[in-house]
Amino acid sequence: xxxxxxxxxxxxxxxxxxxxxxxxxxxxxxxxxxxxxxxxxxxxxxxxxxxxxxxxxxxxxxxxxxxxxxxxxxxxxxxxxxxxxxxxxxxxxxxxxxxxxxxxxxxxxxxxxxxxxxxxx
Numbered sequence: 319x320x321x322x323x324x325x326x327x328x329x330x331x332x333x334x335x336x337x338x339x340x341x342x343x344x345x346x347x348x349x350x351x352x353x354x355x356x357x358x359x360x361x362x363x364x365x366x367x368x369x370x371x372x373x374x375x376x377x378x379x380x381x382x383x384x385x386x387x388x389x390x391x392x393x394x395x396x397x398x399x400x401x402x403x404x405x406x407x408x409x410x411x412x413x414x415x416x417x418x419x420x421x422x423x424x425x426x427x428x429x430x431x432x433x434x435x436x437x438x439x
Contacts, residue, residue: 319404323378327401330377335362336370340379343393350381350392 331337338360343350351359357367371391374380378397383390 319400324401324404326377327379327397330373330379333370333373335360335366336374339367339370340374340393343380343391344395344398346392348392348395350383350390352385352388352390354388356391 331340339356339362342356342359353364353367353371356362356371357364360367362370371380371382371389375382375391379394379401381392381394383392
């Protein structure tokens with residue numbers, strides 16, 4: 319990732335509603351959510367939601383697709399990983415494996431793993 323796309327992505331995330339929206343989509347995984355569900359969960363009016371989702375789409379962090387009459391939004395995990403790599407590429411000295419970030423949406427998050435451990439205990 320180059321500097322300009324990184325600045326656009328970080329700028330798009332630099333708003334309370336957009337950051338909450340993006341985190342919700344990351345948590346949801348690659349299937350995404352419909353605009354109506356997102357609006358309900360975030361308690362954001364549809365007109366405001368459109369403004370915020372489009373900012374994330376233009377920044378390349380979120381993909382939009384139409385299914386029938388619904389718009390479905392999903393986090394672009396490759397773009398997210400590219401941004402994290404860009405932000406941490408010099409972490410611990412260049413090329414250290416321990417600092418290489420990765421997100422596999424098929425794997426449960428650390429929070430989900432902790433919840434599963436608590437439930438089984």
